[in-house]
Amino acid sequence: MIVLLSILAAIRASPIVQTSPPLVSLDQLHHAPSCDDPHGCRSFWDIIRSCIITIFLCVWVSVHPNIPSPDETWPQVAVRRVGLMLSAIVAPEIMVAWALKQRVTAATLARMHKGEGWTTTHGFFATMGGFIEYDGNRPVRVLLPDQLGSYSLTGNGDFPRIAKAEIEDRSKGDAVSKTLVVLQTGWFVTQCIARGIRGLPVTELELVTVAFATLNFVIYLLWWDKPLNVRCGVRVYKKRRTEQPDEDVDGKVADPVGFWATLGDALF
Template sequence: MYVEVHQRTTMNILWSCLATIFACTWVAVHPNIPGPRESEWLRFRRRFATMFYAVIAPEVVTLWAMRQQSSCCKFYSEIIGWFRIPDDESLQWTLSHGFFIQMGGFIFSQDCEPASVITFKQLQHMIDNKIIDLPSLSEEDILDKSKGDLLTKILVVLQMTWFIVQCTGRWATGLPVTELEVVTLAFAFLNIITYSLWWNKPQNVQRAVRITKKSGAPKMEVEPPSQRRTWLERKFAEDDEGSENWLPWMILITLLVPLKVVRDHDITEETGVLFPSLIMSVLFGAIHLIPWVSSSFPSSTERTLWRICACIIAIEPLPVAIGMGLYRLMGQHRIGTVLKMIMEAVGMSLGCLAFIGLPLYVLARFTLLVLAFTTLQSLPPSALQDISWSSFVPHV
């Protein structure tokens, strides 16, 4: 079939969106380092699971990146303060070192025991107690282990930027954007934020650095002492300790924070990361409202279903965000007893409301993904019209 210069096909739209989604969910995701005894199959399953989370709930991955960036900056500032690192370039620790520790970059072995991944706190304990020396690992050594070079990062950013420019150009010229393009645009929006947070994080490192005990040093208990922490508190701590097992529980944890289940946790500190991520989740959902007025659906049923699902994913994070704001306010200001009780009751009610709506949120996400592909079967002619970029260039 003859295709005019300024026409595009359904297959063009499909491949452009799939390439962008793939860049957002597979190429751009920075997984942690596999354990020393993990098989290749387990590594692939872990990577695929992370991609699945990125497709179904990309907000999870963005929050993961925000927490890692926050913890990484904390690690970096603390280790600089502890050791007053000298001018030796091999001992100049950077944000990449902080990410490397957090993603399981150091394993510790002693007295013929199996090697175990160590956390930042364990590394601190071992250096303070003269069990090991500060690892002599330069940033260049870390980047050499990384499989994601600068060119790959630039290509991913260019792919996402070009897609956003195309969507913006279509709106500027009055051309409709398909539902699949709207879904992909939402992915690109969150992924640009995620990618910027992970810019200094090594990517796809397959082997950790082994650290051995100094001769004559006391034996180190790798596992931290048993602490009286709840299951939910342990899940809160897992990401700071470099674990990807934290991902599936993020939504549950986020919803339970306003319920104040984790009573001993620093709620004010946690909301410093969770609250901005929830606002971004609202914006992510709001992008799906674009087809409300700018798209032609094949049927009124599909239009109504899309609108309902888009409203659900845009509104669902709001109760949690408001609850977070209330608890942050209570943590930063002195509030009267009666007002505090009212605010706690409101926060708990909002948390319960969001928790009840969680199944609807998941169902709405699946429904939007399905509709995004099924609506490609009946596109209006204007949706297949390509952008005439020459119209943006001033000319006589």
């Protein structure tokens, strides 16, 4: 709504031009003569800084990594996060496919376990490796969503029941921070649209940033209910009257609906 009102204000402020706004490259802008109006000019570095900040905010907040393995060190977690961010910059369409796949899976799980009080947030939490089988204090494996029926939080219950508020408490992001980033990105896009309406020059880098921000906004909406930067999963135990769990090959937490699986599905 704020973005729409800003666009309408820009339209009223100046007549709509029929020709396309002039498109300039950063090299042309860098060698252009200095501007006489200090309030209406944008320098080469102002544009660079604005675009980089917008791209960084888009990637940093839109990428929601899955829960790391319990035996994964913080350097490994950091490297994986940087890898996902680089993937979001180089191949954002793969991130959209990953987010869409997790969204569909989470919504399906929420419908299947509606009787247990599950929401889409619960579905995302299970999809991102939120429930881990433990043998005493030793982590055994991550549980796929269809395996949760044989487990509970103590080994005596019927199902791993956890409140949505408890899951959200583990998340490092909230609606306020997400809204602020959306507003910041929306303001950048609005400025570029307003400049185009008024016939002012728009750089190629700004157009690329607008396209990138729009694509990341789609990712952001798909992952709106997914917890952000959760470091630890929930311990669950095998119910005492069920069969023994299958042998775990390497004892590490897997990636139920992970980025690399989605990348493989997209490429092969």
